[in-house]
Structures are given as C-alpha cells and as structure tokens.
Amino acid sequence: MNISHRGFTLIELLLGVTLSAILMTGIVVFVSSSLGSTMSTKNMLEEGNKNTNFEQSLIETLGNTTGSGFYMTGANLGGEYSTGIFLSTGGPNLPITFLGLRTQTGYCDSYSGTASETGTVFKLSLRQFVIPIIQNPIDYTLSLTGNTVYSGATRIIGTGYPGNTLTASGIDTELSSPSALVQSGIHLYIADTMNNRVLSYNTISGGISKLLGREDGISKPTSLYFSGNTLLIASSGNGKIFSLQDGEGNKTTFSSRFHIPQSFLADTIAFTASGTWPTSTTDFIFDGITQHTADDIITPGTSLQYTLSGGIQSFSKSTTYAFTVNNIVPPIVAGNYIVQISFFSGSTLQHSDTFHYFTKGDNSLESSAGNILKRIASDLTYPNNIIGPQSWQDTINWNTVLGQNPPGEEMFSSLPVQDISFQKTGKILTVRYHEYTHYDCILGKHQIREKIQKILLR
Structure with a gap:
C-alpha cells in the first residue's frame, strides 16, 4: 500500500490560525459580555436592596412628621445640595429632617472595564439634624460632637461617646449632642439636646442630675439663658420657650389672670387650697367682678366660700378676670400647690x-420644692439662641443652614434620581421623584421610574 504524506501549505496554516483567532476572540467577547452583564445585574440587585432599606427609613421618617409639617422648600441650597424640603419630625428622630437632592460623582451601572467611572448624578439625601447655638461660660468648654464638657483641659462631664446613661457622676454620664452650657453659682446647666433633657452639674462635688426632661415638655433643647433665679430653655423640638424659677415673690399672695371657656351665672366663688386663707373680704380682690366687701360673706373651711352680696352676676368668656388673695399663711414646706376655684x-x-400657688423657694433649682416651671412662649418655628429674658431667635435661614454642616445623621438612596418635587394640598404633602433603575454612564442608556410618597401633616 502506498501512503501519501502531504503537509499543510503556508496559506492553509495562515487561514487556520486566522480562523482560530477569530473563534477565540468571539469566545472572549462572549464571556466578557456575559461577565459584564452578570456583574451589572448583581450591582443593580445590590443597589436595589439597599434602596429598599432607604425607602423604609424614608417612610418611617415621613410618618413622624409633626406640627405644621414643613418649614420650607427651596432649590440651590448651597454646596452639593439642590432642591429639597425641611420637615418637622418627631418620635425618635431629630426635630428637623431634610429630604432633597445631593450631587454624587463616580456613579455608573455599566461594566466599564478599565473605563473611568465619572458619572455625576443626584441622590436622595435624608438628613436629620439640630441647629444648636454653642454657649460656653468662662472657664468651661462644651464639645458638641465630642459629647463632653471640659474645665480647662480636664473632662468633667461626658464619656466622649454619645449615649443617655445618667449616673451620679459627671464623667460617667453620657451626653448626646449637647448644645448649650450656662453657669449660675456652683452649678452648670447643660442642654443635652438629643436626650431631650436639661442637666445640672455641681462644680464642687462633681455630681450631676436631671433638672428637666421630656416628661416636663422639653424636646431637643438648644439654648439656655440664666437671669436672676430663672433659667430659660429653648425647647426647639416643639417650638416652645420654658422658664424654671425658684420661688415667686411674695409667698403670702396668690394671683392669677384667666379666661373662662363659656359664659355662665354665679353668686358664690369657692377656693380649695392648702395653707390657711384669710377670712377678711378686703384680702380678696376680683377684677372683672362687682364686689361689696362690707356686705360680702366669707365662709371658712377646707373649701373657703366667698358669697357675693349683690346676688347672681354674669361671667363672660370675653372678659379677662384677675384674682388676688393677700395675707395667706402658706404651708410650712416650700413647694407648688394647687388652688381650685369653683363658681356656683x-x-x-x-x-x-x-x-398654681407657689410658696417660697429654697434658693435651689436642684430641689423641686418651690420651683416654678412655666411655658412663656409657644408655636414658634424653631426657637434658639436666647440672649435675654424676653429675647430669642425663632426662625432659621434655611437657605444657608446646610452649609453650616449641622450635627446629625445622613442617609442616601442607593439608586440615583433625576428630579424631585413637592406639592401641598390641604394637609397632604406629596413628594414625587424619578429614580434611575439603570444609569449607564458609558453609553448614556438609562431606565427611569416614578416614585410617589404622600405625607399627612398633623
């Protein structure tokens, strides 16, 4: 048998190598494309899961919108922030919540290989913060972000970590974004903002105690002012100014001005109170009521009765009444006592x-005996920076506040957004935005969907 051995020609070899190269290139392109698609899909799924967590936080925060609901909406809010809204939020959240757009660079969904990911997008920013006015007395320094108070270089209050633990010792007590510090005698008063409380620190003993808290109506205090025997507190979280006073003037006198909710007829006024009240009609002064002190009758007892000799009189809800009772013998123990006034x-x-009938104070705000807590202003937008007995700020420049980098927390949506808008109809605030489910910074191929959140303004 004759076997013919024939080799490949040069042309055949070149053709074979070329076909092999083309085949391998196709395989590499296919694998690369598949890998890119898989990684892009994986990234999109991861970002989608993160965005779900963000939206849950967003819904929870918006559900805590309180009061009139929002402070202000605007655009071009400085720095990296664009269109947004400032909301009043309560619950465990901070009193102010910003929801709006913030620019971010370096975002891209596509598998870009060695390409530089330089896409610039908007992301939703959910930023919660307070706006403190730092107040430091001489020789003492408060650290808002360090959650501490120093005397010179010595830490005297706070552990350095945020928390709400309250002990008998200043250095073992935790603070959370304290924003104001004032001094009176041997005591320092601290606005422990995020813990909704005002603390009193004894500079001699190093002891610390809670003076006022949420149970007293205090919400996110941001400013303190001490005048005479009175401490003023800006309760920024609920738009109020409180005063805490030790004692009140003449402890033998009760005085109060008031209105009545509806008109009625009466001929006898009864006073039920602690202590010993006078039995002379001349010690009772009623503005808005016709008195005949020579003929009116007082019947002593646990519930003292003052009978008007002129008979039945008309009491009107449009009239301001003022009652003053002099020469009271108060209880021996200093404190606040209830006076019930009834009309028959x-x-x-x-x-x-x-x-309330306030007896003598005991020269100490640290003891509740004799202390008087009053709400002296309410329905303020955001009270702060008390600089006098009747002087404080009650507004904020919302256009510049984010540029001041106020302390608090910030979250971002994982998916970028195209725009955002707000519309208020009655008590419903509608938040509408368009988010990118896919943002390709290489090819410019994007996918967008609309999202809507509705907020009930309470």
Missing part, C-alpha cells in the same frame, strides 16, 4: 378650674 349658682356648679 346657689348649689349648682357652673365652672371649675385649677391654678
């Missing part, structure tokens, strides 16, 4: 209300 027509009760 014959034996029929027409109206009853309670007032």
Whole structure:
C-alpha cells in the first residue's frame, strides 16, 4: 500500500490560525459580555436592596412628621445640595429632617472595564439634624460632637461617646449632642439636646442630675439663658420657650389672670387650697367682678366660700378676670400647690378650674420644692439662641443652614434620581421623584421610574 504524506501549505496554516483567532476572540467577547452583564445585574440587585432599606427609613421618617409639617422648600441650597424640603419630625428622630437632592460623582451601572467611572448624578439625601447655638461660660468648654464638657483641659462631664446613661457622676454620664452650657453659682446647666433633657452639674462635688426632661415638655433643647433665679430653655423640638424659677415673690399672695371657656351665672366663688386663707373680704380682690366687701360673706373651711352680696352676676368668656388673695399663711414646706376655684349658682356648679400657688423657694433649682416651671412662649418655628429674658431667635435661614454642616445623621438612596418635587394640598404633602433603575454612564442608556410618597401633616 502506498501512503501519501502531504503537509499543510503556508496559506492553509495562515487561514487556520486566522480562523482560530477569530473563534477565540468571539469566545472572549462572549464571556466578557456575559461577565459584564452578570456583574451589572448583581450591582443593580445590590443597589436595589439597599434602596429598599432607604425607602423604609424614608417612610418611617415621613410618618413622624409633626406640627405644621414643613418649614420650607427651596432649590440651590448651597454646596452639593439642590432642591429639597425641611420637615418637622418627631418620635425618635431629630426635630428637623431634610429630604432633597445631593450631587454624587463616580456613579455608573455599566461594566466599564478599565473605563473611568465619572458619572455625576443626584441622590436622595435624608438628613436629620439640630441647629444648636454653642454657649460656653468662662472657664468651661462644651464639645458638641465630642459629647463632653471640659474645665480647662480636664473632662468633667461626658464619656466622649454619645449615649443617655445618667449616673451620679459627671464623667460617667453620657451626653448626646449637647448644645448649650450656662453657669449660675456652683452649678452648670447643660442642654443635652438629643436626650431631650436639661442637666445640672455641681462644680464642687462633681455630681450631676436631671433638672428637666421630656416628661416636663422639653424636646431637643438648644439654648439656655440664666437671669436672676430663672433659667430659660429653648425647647426647639416643639417650638416652645420654658422658664424654671425658684420661688415667686411674695409667698403670702396668690394671683392669677384667666379666661373662662363659656359664659355662665354665679353668686358664690369657692377656693380649695392648702395653707390657711384669710377670712377678711378686703384680702380678696376680683377684677372683672362687682364686689361689696362690707356686705360680702366669707365662709371658712377646707373649701373657703366667698358669697357675693349683690346676688347672681354674669361671667363672660370675653372678659379677662384677675384674682388676688393677700395675707395667706402658706404651708410650712416650700413647694407648688394647687388652688381650685369653683363658681356656683346657689348649689349648682357652673365652672371649675385649677391654678398654681407657689410658696417660697429654697434658693435651689436642684430641689423641686418651690420651683416654678412655666411655658412663656409657644408655636414658634424653631426657637434658639436666647440672649435675654424676653429675647430669642425663632426662625432659621434655611437657605444657608446646610452649609453650616449641622450635627446629625445622613442617609442616601442607593439608586440615583433625576428630579424631585413637592406639592401641598390641604394637609397632604406629596413628594414625587424619578429614580434611575439603570444609569449607564458609558453609553448614556438609562431606565427611569416614578416614585410617589404622600405625607399627612398633623
């Protein structure tokens, strides 16, 4: 048998190598494309899961919108921030929440290989913060972000970590974004903002205690002012100014001005209170009521009765009444006592209300005996920076506040967004934005969907 051995020609070899190269290139392109698609899909799934967590936080925060709902909406808010809204939020959240757009660079969904990911996008920013006015007395320094108070270089209050633990010792007590510090005598008063409390620190013993808290109506205090025996507190979280005073003037006198909710007729006024009240009609002064002190009758007892000799009189809800009672012998123990005032027509009760009678103070705000807590202003937008007994700020420049980098927390949506808008209809605030489910910074191929959140303004 003759076997013919024939080799490949040069042309055949070149053709074979070329075909092999083309085949391998196709395989590499296919694998690369598949890998890129898989990684892009994986990235999109991861970002989608993160965005779900963000949206859950967003819904929870918006559900805590309180009061009138929002402070302000605007655009071009400085720095990296664009269109947004400032909301009043309560619950465990901070009093102010910003929801809006913030620019971010370096974002890209596509598998770009060695390409530089330089896409610039907007992301939703959910930023919660307070706006403190740092107040430091001489020789003491407060650190807002360090959650501490120093005397010179010595730490005297705070552990350095945020928290709400309150012990008998200043250095073992935790603070959370304290924003104001004032001094009176041997005591320092601290606005422990994020813990919703005002603390009192004894500079001699190093002891610390809570002076006021949420149970007293304090919400996110941001400013303190001490005048005489009175401490003023800006309760920024609920738009109020409180005063805490030790004692009140003449401890033998009760005085109060008031209105009644509806008109009625009465001929007898009863006072139920602690201590010994006078039995002379001349010690009772009623503005807005016709008195005949020579003929009016007082019947002593646990509930002292003052009978108007002129008979039944008309009490109007449009009239301001002022009652003053002099020469009271107060209880021995200093403190605040309830005075109940009731109006009768014959034996029929027409109206009853309670007032406070403040006996002598004990020269200490640290002891509740004799202290008087009053709300001296309310319905303020955001009270702060108390600089006098009747002087404070109650507004914020929202266009510049983010540029001040106020302390707090910030979250971002994982998916970029195209735009955002806000519309208020009655008590419903509608937040509408368009988010990119896919943002390709290489090819410019994007996918967008609309999202809507509705907020009930309470």
